[in-house]
Amino acid sequence: MKVTVDPDLCAAHGACMVICPEVFRIGDEGWAEVLVDEVPAELEEQVQRAVVQCPTQAISVTVDRSAHAD
Incomplete structure (x- = not known):
């Protein structure tokens, strides 16, 4: 992420x-x-919470789906 x-x-x-x-x-x-550069997996939930709580919606996340494909 x-x-x-x-x-x-x-x-x-x-x-x-x-x-x-x-x-x-x-x-x-x-x-x-x-x-x-990359959000550590253990912090992804907190980052998602920050996205939701940002009063100006200035934060966005992208997930590289290919990195999770096996």
Whole structure:
């Protein structure tokens, strides 16, 4: 799973950072930033919660289905 934050939508509420500080932080520009290239499996649920809780819907996730195919 990959996660991105749209800086044009982010209003720096910080909800994502509170929910999952291992993946999100407020950067020098004042907007949320993603700290990882790939979300660790054990943090996926928290990231999904951050997506739902983001008041401006600035966070999106993509899942590479081919990486999970056997």
